[in-house]
Amino acid sequence: MLGAAPILQFGTGRFLQAHVDLFVSQALPLGQALGGIAVVQSTDSAQSSIRLAALGRAAGYPVRIRGLHESRPVDEVVNVDSVRSAWHAGRDWARLLDAVATQVQVIVSNTADQGYALDPADGAALLGAAAAVPRSFPAKLVVLLQHRWRCNPSAPTTLLPCELVGRNGDVLREAVVGLASGWGATADFIAYLRDHCVWANSLVDRIVSEPLQPVGAIAEPYALWAIERQPRMLLPCSHPAIVLTDELASFERRKLWLLNLAHSFLAECWLTEGRPHDETVLEAMCDSTMRTRLEAVWHEEVLPVFDAAGQGDEARAYLVELRERLLNPFLAHRLFDVAQNHAQKKLRRFAPVIQAARSAALGIRQRRLRAALEAASG
Incomplete structure (x- = not known):
């Protein structure tokens, strides 16, 4: 493991490997990124565990860019080395809590089709039990953000969901706020979630066609991350494929x-x-x-x-x-x-x-x- 980082990423799949992680990797040597990425695996699949172990190696991983650009074929390999830590939510929950309280500034996610679904096993007891690990992604955010609010309430916090959901930032915010409210969280914490945290709406557009083993991906040359402009929003990096817009x-x-x-x-x-x-x-x-x-x-x-x-x-x-x-x-x-x-x-x-x-x-x-x-x- 290579230590904590200001960007926390939920999701280890090939899309994020060839999109956000690649953008940050290309921006880091130019001094145009917040820093490295800590990736989080939430599932217990054997394949995901193999990928997580590979992501934690210092050498990075390959992304092969293949396709057409301005009618010319492109076939090149980029080494992505932006991942600084690779954690499993169940085993490394204490590390996540510490990172969110001290170093994380941006939280990125791509949690698949059911990523915002709630789990009935998650309940209000999680707000008072730091050792317990929530099951659903929204519940994880409630607990992590409450810990950040208690430890470092004035620190800037931006959430940048990449799930293919319309107005994904708004949807995720309402899921998290609704869950926290249902658990009886304090009015001050609810206000922190609504008014202090920045929930960005964004659209991702890149075809990542195949995984490489044990980690890496094959992707097309075209890439777009369109992000709706908001006050106080932090971006993980600057990159030609990232577009800030008032017309998402x-x-x-x-x-x-x-x-x-x-x-x-x-x-x-x-x-x-x-x-x-x-x-x-x-x-x-x-x-x-x-x-x-x-x-x-x-x-x-x-x-x-x-x-x-x-x-x-x-x-x-x-x-x-x-x-x-x-x-x-x-x-x-x-x-x-x-x-x-x-x-x-x-x-x-x-x-x-x-x-x-x-x-x-x-x-x-x-x-x-x-x-x-x-x-x-x-």
Whole structure:
């Protein structure tokens, strides 16, 4: 282990390895990072434990960047050495408490789909039992932040969730505040959570296609971390891929209505037409029929909505980069995987575009998107 660090990270998976950890690693030698990262594993899986042990080694780990950038192939390996400590929440809880009380300034998380779910085993007794380890992520934050409030109440504290949840900072804050309130926490501590801690809303966008063993990842060249600007907010580092914005919703719409919509539209074609089981996004993009259909959806059914909102230029610029991403020759992104939870994804990705066109009275048919939604209900 290499000691504590001002950035505490919940999550050890390949996305954070190739995104936040990589950004901090590139910023450190330039003097543009707060410092190193302490990563926390919350599960007990054997694979996660192997990864955690590898993260704790001083040599760092590789991230292989593979794809297209400005029509040129990119294939390079970056050594990421920003991780200073690697802890298991169950075994190293005392270390986490000490780090949060003394050194941590920013808490980053990517805790997967159920990361904000509560655990009925967590209860109010945790607020008075420092030795007990909460099970859920929100409960861990309640206990850790209460300890920080008691030991170092004026120290700046920013939480930067990376989960793919709309307004993720707001959602996480309400989960933590609601839990603390339900446990009977004091009004002063609740005010600290609401008014002193900075809960940042952010959007992450990078395809990290494969893990490397025992630690490391393969990722595309494109990377974005769009963070909503707030007073008193601390960032883990400065990096070209980090964008501070007052219009986070615009970034969310571009990703959801162009990238995610494209994935689900290709998956819809794959499902309804009985295409090859192992077909990938790249193969679909190289099929002239599939590509023509997708381009028609973008140009006839989606871009007019962006134009009506005065965001057409930004959407078209995003599409230029997006086509390169979908044509990544190194990315084995199977449509079988894209199609998981397909009906729910279509509702989230297609329905808002149709509603936005209706609200703007555009008069466009959007027949492909509508047909896909009707198939979902049928």
